[in-house]
Amino acid sequence: MLSKTAEYALRAITCLASRIGQPSSADVLAEATKVPRRYLNRVLQDLAAAGLVRSRSGPGGGYELAQEPATISILDVVNAVAPLERIQSCPLGLKSHTSLCPLHAELDRAYEATEAAFAGVTIQQLLDSANPIIPLREVS
Known part of the structure; x- marks a missing residue:
């Protein structure tokens, strides 16, 4: 459901959130997130x-969050790089469909629910999860 770009952006943001106060170079982020460096550069530009x-720039420079992780939702990250597209009108362009048909209305409801779910979870909540699996790290 999520684009590769959105997945990569979420990895990068989560990684940066776990390193508050420690700017990370694109090389370090690429290694930690398993995102190709060239692709990551584009994602980071969109997030910026x-x-x-x-x-x-300069010694000790790199990328860092511009906001607190508790204020950034999953939806914020997704919308920054590859927004979920809601269905506003008939995707087929049928003029007789002045409102959404049952199929497209149902699909749009699913997109709406996804947006609401993503808006309800912050990056800080991901990091604070009681789940023993730590985002982006091997658990020993």
């Missing part, structure tokens, strides 16, 4: 344009 990350 959305105000979710910022970069600092």
